[in-house]
Amino acid sequence: MTRIVQIAPTIEPGSGVAGVAYALEQEFRAAGVPVERFTAADAGRTLARPHRTTLGLHLQRAGNVIWFSTVGTRRAKRFLAERPDAIAFTHNDVMTGDVYVNHGLLQAAMRARGNYWWRMVRNPVHLFTALRDRIRYRGRTHRAVVALTGREAELLREVYGRVRPPVTVIPNGVDIERFSPGDTAGRAAVRRGLGIADDATVAVFIGHEFERKGLHLAIEALGAVPGVVLLVVGGTADMIRRATAQARRAGVAERVVFAGEQPDPVPMLRASDVLVLPSAYEANALVVLEALACGVPVVSTRVGFAPDLVVDGENGFLVERDAAAIGARLAELDAQPLDAWRERARRSAEQHSWREVASRYLELARSLERGRTAPA
Structure with a gap:
């Protein structure tokens, strides 16, 4: 054996x-x-x-x-x-x-x-x-x-x-049982704990290496989408301090929420509407698959597994590593109901x-x- x-x-x-x-x-x-x-x-x-x-x-x-x-x-x-x-x-x-x-x-x-x-x-x-x-x-x-x-x-x-x-x-x-869409009550509870309004469109960024994964681009993109809140998961106190300063300079500090390190990303994903990953390089980008399994559409650069998973206009968008391009796609998602997007995202992950x-x-x-x- x-x-x-x-x-x-x-x-x-x-x-x-x-x-x-x-x-x-x-x-x-x-x-x-x-x-x-x-x-x-x-x-x-x-x-x-x-x-x-x-x-x-x-x-x-x-x-x-x-x-x-x-x-x-x-x-x-x-x-x-x-x-x-x-x-x-x-x-x-x-x-x-x-x-x-x-x-x-x-x-x-x-x-x-x-x-x-x-x-x-x-x-x-x-x-x-x-x-x-x-x-x-x-x-x-x-x-x-x-x-x-x-x-x-x-x-x-x-x-x-x-x-x-x-x-x-x-x-x-991906563990399709653990990473799965949550219920409305759980989603609302996580948002309340983070101080995010129930009706806000939340773009979540998950990662520890802020520079490589492009957090600065996600923050800059917020300038074009006034209805979107950026939830940042991960980072040390020093990294969060520098990112907070950038958000202030960009005039979007009130719409950037830093959750810090979290033992479990699932509640953060379930409380969000879209994953944003403007990374320069990923070997796999497992977080893309985890987000899709939670019913969260993805806006990602063409890194790692993302080009094999994300279909433009179906379960998310593939974008250039550019704040304007990211902002345009976030605005497109912010302007429409996301129920159908969530269903398509979940289905695309179930085969993995x-x-x-x-x-x-x-x-x-x-x-x-x-x-x-x-x-x-």
Whole structure:
């Protein structure tokens, strides 16, 4: 029987890499497949809560990345050596495991944001990560690589020129039971708690890296849509302070609500009318799929999974990374009833369940398992 080990800094419910690994773990177990995990905590490092300042956050992340890439790799190898029959899926940092799941390309993200070389050299961890991943993709660290979209598979080859392990495209999924449209009472209660009127059109922005994900463009776009309130989920106190100052300069501060970090994005999505994601780069943009599953149409740049999910005029809009274009689409949605949009958004997400995604990972694991036992 196939046996799985998942390696990730953390594995827990929610969004991001930790949430993806957790969702796969649940589906593997539901399919009767034995699964274990190896996290930073299992390797001996406790990941503390993020610092409140941007500098503190960067330093903490840098330390975690370097430690799990080096010390974590050595300890993960020992862990796997005791389980020679397991197939290991690695999510981020560690340099071992049968399959590496590519949750994003640092160099592609830096190029998308502009001033590539300055962004790389001003942060030594970027140079460390670039060298580490060059070894990962061009060497024999892994037996296979999973890319989350077809475009991400192309970017792998554009960035590294040659990727030695075979690349398989498996998009992320969504928990369509957890991420689902809420009721009117719950929606109203969340809005009251945030000080947002029941009849306002709410555009929600969810993300931690405000600059890369384009929060400044969403704030600027509000100038063209006086009926829209922007709900911002995520960010440190320092990041929120700077974004608040920008909103004041743009004259829209009274229509920008900062909710800060939230343990569960579902209530925020259910309280909203549209997701806005003007990002420069996303490996997958799982939040787009989560929003659609909650019945929330999407206004997004052409990043990650968004071009495969969003159909203009059906469940949202794909836009250029431009405040005027974002504002025009928000105004279009603000001017009409959204019930039909919500129904179409939900239907477009229902075909992307985690069960189907996990079955593709298991198919890949079994093919690698057969490769181990095949005669030379």
